[in-house]
Amino acid sequence: MDDNIVGLVDDTEGLVKVLTKESGCKVVTICGMGGLGKTTLAKKIYRHRQVIDYFDHLAFVYVSQQFQKRNVWEDILSSFKTLDKEDRKKRDEELAEKLCNILEVKKCLVILDDIWTSEAWNCLQPAFPVETGSHSNSKVLLTSRNRWIVPYADKRELKRLNGEESWELFQKIVFPQTGKYRYSKILVIC
Numbered sequence: 001m002d003d004n005i006v007g008l009v010d011d012t013e014g015l016v017k018v019l020t021k022e023s024g025c026k027v028v029t030i031c032g033m034g035g036l037g038k039t040t041l042a043k044k045i046y047r048h049r050q051v052i053d054y055f056d057h058l059a060f061v062y063v064s065q066q067f068q069k070r071n072v073w074e075d076i077l078s079s080f081k082t083l084d085k086e087d088r089k090k091r092d093e094e095l096a097e098k099l100c101n102i103l104e105v106k107k108c109l110v111i112l113d114d115i116w117t118s119e120a121w122n123c124l125q126p127a128f129p130v131e132t133g134s135h136s137n138s139k140v141l142l143t144s145r146n147r148w149i150v151p152y153a154d155k156r157e158l159k160r161l162n163g164e165e166s167w168e169l170f171q172k173i174v175f176p177q178t179g180k181y182r183y184s185k186i187l188v189i190c
């Protein structure tokens with residue numbers, strides 16, 4: 001999958017550095033307009049060897065506009081393989097507390113893809129030890145079109161692909177590397 005990704009090299013390097021070298025429970029937001037590659041970059045980070053080796057647990061959860069905080073928390077615990085049968089009976093606050101404790105003691109990366117509003121983050125936040133004074137080294141990576149979802153987050157604004165990169169992506173999509181299209185030609189009319 002990464003073979004089809006164009007550019008995003010510096011963005012990936014920068015994010016891996018922040019996530020694996022900086023201490024504290026940091027929130028990092030990948031922001032920019034729709035279709036720019038925020039989810040693509042977040043997935044690349046999720047599959048990155050250095051990231052996988054560094055964290056004890058990783059979770060990638062799609063949030064979007066319609067979400068239930070409980071489902072998001074359960075999905076995270078399930079990705080960590082720490083969701084027990086008893087958790088289903090817990091109250092929301094107890095479930096948030098369990099997740100928060102795991103994020104405190106283990107090094108975890110939680111990627112929340114496509115958060116739309118600050119209210120959505122405020123609703124999910126009780127499960128994350130982001131308050132000052134926490135000794136957690138877990139990290140939260142958000143993708144959003146809105147850069148102000150978490151005002152105190154480290155914000156990474158994605159840039160558009162340049163002309164050369166766009167052309168490379170276009171060719172990759174139109175002529176996948178099957179060898180089948182070796183003799184095809186592209187006619188560009190400007």
Ligand SMILES: Nc1ncnc2c1ncn2[C@@H]1O[C@H](COP(=O)(O)OP(=O)(O)OP(=O)(O)O)[C@@H](O)[C@H]1O
Nearest residue numbers: 004005006007008033034035036037038039040145
């Ligand atoms: N750098 C890239 N290389 C290859 N494909 C890309 C790149 N950036 C985006 N794409 C492709 O463009 C499409 C949109 O990308 P993506 O879903 O990551 O955007 P997004 O910023 O998350 O959009 P949204 O705000 O709607 O969630 C996808 O099909 C993705 O594969």
Ligand SMILES: [Mg+2]
Nearest residue numbers: 038039114143
């Ligand atoms: Mg997206």
